[in-house]
Amino acid sequence: MANLPSRDILYLAVSHDDHAIVASGALSSCGRVRVRLMNLQRILQERFHNALAGLVDDPAPYVAMLKPAQDAKHGDYQANCAMSMAKILGKSPRDVAQTIVARLQIDDLLDPPQIAGPGFINLRVKSDWLAAQLQTCAADARLGVHLADPKKTLVIDFSSPNVAKPMHVGHLRSTIIGDALARLFRFLGHSVVTDNHLGDWGTQFGMLLYGYKHFRDEEALKADPVREMVRLYVLVRKLGGPAEAVEDAPIRASEFSPEQLANSQNVLRAYRDETAKLHAGDDENVRLWRQFMPWCLAEIDKIYQRLDVHFDHTHGESFYNPMLADVVRSLEERGIARKTQDAIGVFLGEEEKPRALIRKRDGAFTYTTSDLATIKYRIDQWHPDAMLYVVDFRQGFHFKNLFDIARRWGVDNIALEHVSFGSVLGPDGKPIKTSEGGAVSLEELLDESVRHAAKKYAEICKEREDRGEETPNLSPDEVDQINSAVGYGAVKYADLSQNRESDYVFNWDKMLATDGNTATYMQYAYVRNQSILRKAGVDSATLRSRPPLPLLASPYERALTFQLLKFEEALDAAGLDYRPHLITSYLWDLSKVYSGFNHNCHVINAETPELRQSRLLLCDVTARVIQKGLELLGIRTPERM
Ligand code: ARG
Numbered sequence: 195m196a197n198l199p200s201r202d203i204l205y206l207a208v209s210h211d212d213h214a215i216v217a218s219g220a221l222s223s224c225g226r227v228r229v230r231l232m233n234l235q236r237i238l239q240e241r242f243h244n245a246l247a248g249l250v251d252d253p254a255p256y257v258a259m260l261k262p263a264q265d266a267k268h269g270d271y272q273a274n275c276a277m278s279m280a281k282i283l284g285k286s287p288r289d290v291a292q293t294i295v296a297r298l299q300i301d302d303l304l305d306p307p308q309i310a311g312p313g314f315i316n317l318r319v320k321s322d323w324l325a326a327q328l329q330t331c332a333a334d335a336r337l338g339v340h341l342a343d344p345k346k347t348l349v350i351d352f353s354s355p356n357v358a359k360p361m362h363v364g365h366l367r368s369t370i371i372g373d374a375l376a377r378l379f380r381f382l383g384h385s386v387v388t389d390n391h392l393g394d395w396g397t398q399f400g401m402l403l404y405g406y407k408h409f410r411d412e413e414a415l416k417a418d419p420v421r422e423m424v425r426l427y428v429l430v431r432k433l434g435g436p437a438e439a440v441e442d443a444p445i446r447a448s449e450f451s452p453e454q455l456a457n458s459q460n461v462l463r464a465y466r467d468e469t470a471k472l473h474a475g476d477d478e479n480v481r482l483w484r485q486f487m488p489w490c491l492a493e494i495d496k497i498y499q500r501l502d503v504h505f506d507h508t509h510g511e512s513f514y515n516p517m518l519a520d521v522v523r524s525l526e527e528r529g530i531a532r533k534t535q536d537a538i539g540v541f542l543g544e545e546e547k548p549r550a551l552i553r554k555r556d557g558a559f560t561y562t563t564s565d566l567a568t569i570k571y572r573i574d575q576w577h578p579d580a581m582l583y584v585v586d587f588r589q590g591f592h593f594k595n596l597f598d599i600a601r602r603w604g605v606d607n608i609a610l611e612h613v614s615f616g617s618v619l620g621p622d623g624k625p626i627k628t629s630e631g632g633a634v635s636l637e638e639l640l641d642e643s644v645r646h647a648a649k650k651y652a653e654i655c656k657e658r659e660d661r662g663e664e665t666p667n668l669s670p671d672e673v674d675q676i677n678s679a680v681g682y683g684a685v686k687y688a689d690l691s692q693n694r695e696s697d698y699v700f701n702w703d704k705m706l707a708t709d710g711n712t713a714t715y716m717q718y719a720y721v722r723n724q725s726i727l728r729k730a731g732v733d734s735a736t737l738r739s740r741p742p743l744p745l746l747a748s749p750y751e752r753a754l755t756f757q758l759l760k761f762e763e764a765l766d767a768a769g770l771d772y773r774p775h776l777i778t779s780y781l782w783d784l785s786k787v788y789s790g791f792n793h794n795c796h797v798i799n800a801e802t803p804e805l806r807q808s809r810l811l812l813c814d815v816t817a818r819v820i821q822k823g824l825e826l827l828g829i830r831t832p833e834r835m
Pocket residue numbers: 351354355356391392393565568583585
């Protein structure tokens with residue numbers, strides 16, 4: 195499996211072998227194979243594969259042409275492979291379609307396939323089959339989602355803030371997306387190792403050390419060390435700013451007076467020296483670093499607690515320091531690293547400029563050196579099949595170089611993936627900033643989310659009272675729980691519902707809307723469902739242990755059942771490409787068919803007791819799927835709101 199891109203590895207990982215079909219062959223009674231696989235599209239593709247196997251050498255590309263139907267009129271799925279195969283087989287597309295249909299062994303699952311137009315094959319799943327599947331799903335704690343086989347080990351590197359400064363909005367996406375992926379892959383049955391690769395050793399600490407030595411305010415430090423650290427960081431950053439700016443773009447030198455620039459260059463040099471001394475093990479700097487770290491960690495832990503994000507490991511860059519010299523030596527021995535202008539760089543080909551520096555002129559190791567050590571450590575410790583880095587798109591270049599270097603260094607048989615994402619934008623369409631132009635603090639943003647949620651919730655309760663509707667009688671503590679579930683949920687969902695590579699505009703009103711694709715909407719859908727079940731006096735344990743066979747009397751019930759059975763398909767798709775927005779899209783589609791069902795089918799007052807039970811079952815499974823879907827996104831579902 196060497197050098198397989200990870201999407202293939204994970205595809206293999208989440209694909210289901212045929213064991214359920216094979217095993218159920220033996221269970222088949224009256225010629226009906228009882229398939230217990232919920233990824234319907236994949237089952238159909240497997241059947242198509244068998245049917246096409248004798249017709250073309252490689253059925254795979256044709257099998258992939260089987261897709262969900264665009265229009266329900268044409269059935270549930272459509273295969274348009276006959277048109278492409280016709281050219282190769284030298285027959286008319288309709289003839290090919292007929293041949294395929296004749297070879298398909300699928301009547302346990304589908305009504306007889308229909309050939310339409312030039313040779314489309316329209317497929318409609320048997321309602322009986324859907325009902326039986328849903329019954330199985332309802333009795334399953336995993337809602338019909340299979341455990342991955344083979345199980346893979348994934349390391350997910352996410353959040354990974356630089357800790358010398360408080361977390362800001364820039365850390366939001368990595369934290370939320372990484373956590374959602376970890377939850378998803380765990381649920382799919384993989385072994386997931388989460389690792390918060392803190393920036394706890396970089397130049398920022400040199401800045402803190404320099405600031406501490408020259409500008410600290412003892413009183414302030416005693417009173418609130420974290421705040422004093424932040425002040426020092428900001429101050430030193432400002433002092434070194436001009437020199438850094440000119441280093442990046444020499445043309446900017448004209449923006450500063452020669453004196454200003456010279457002073458700034460002195461500061462820059464000084465804090466780089468502090469960093470180098472820390473890395474070299476200087477007693478005082480290491481001691482101070484040890485003193486600073488707990489302050490920094492306490493600050494970020496507060497955020498993780500609030501977001502309900504947890505890590506198996508928090509090996510920051512400092513953890514790898516003792517391994518860095520060996521990494522450099524090893525790369526030199528392999529002939530891919532050598533001296534360049536008194537520094538050490540990695541050269542992968544004939545290029546003049548190194549792909550990356552791994553040791554600077556002043557002796558300090560780099561971000562790349564530390565990342566290489568990290569890769570080696572993770573492989574030695576956890577033997578992963580894939581390593582995911584959930585990091586901002588701006589580091590694309592770093593990861594491309596890192597992965598290329600790692601491959602040449604001998605890292606094989608493991609997928610290395612940069613799971614990149616775009617920016618969070620402010621109302622002006624530019625990366626979000628405070629009104630003073632600074633980074634938006636994550637703590638303040640979370641506070642604000644709860645405030646907005648509280649306001650929204652109070653409004654909703656008021657509207658309901660005005661309409662004479664009941665509102666739940668909740669304790670202040672329960673209301674707080676709701677506000678934080680809704681507030682954090684809104685922020686997470688707004689982020690996760692975007693294709694991760696896109697930028698998105700941060701907008702409180704939109705993300706808390708009760709009538710759109712938001713967490714708030716989904717949480718309400720869940721709560722409404724729970725209240726129906728409560729009103730009906732359903733004992734959910736009994737309903738789940740002995741679920742009735744649902745009656746799919748109307749198109750609404752059938753559509754809802756069908757959508758519920760696509761849960762696994764959605765999770766697989768989200769895992770395949772690390773795209774949590776495929777889970778939110780699925781939930782949004784589910785909520786739409788659910789509201790069709792709700793408007794058209796009486797549940798509590800159903801026409802017959804059997805219909806009532808059947809519909810209650812549909813409500814219960816819908817609620818469970820919403821709850822599980824949100825849980826995989828790291829979002830809580832209050833029982834009552
Ligand atoms: N600390 C880095 C930053 O804030 C992100 C680290 C990402 N992970 C990694 N292994 N490089 O930019």
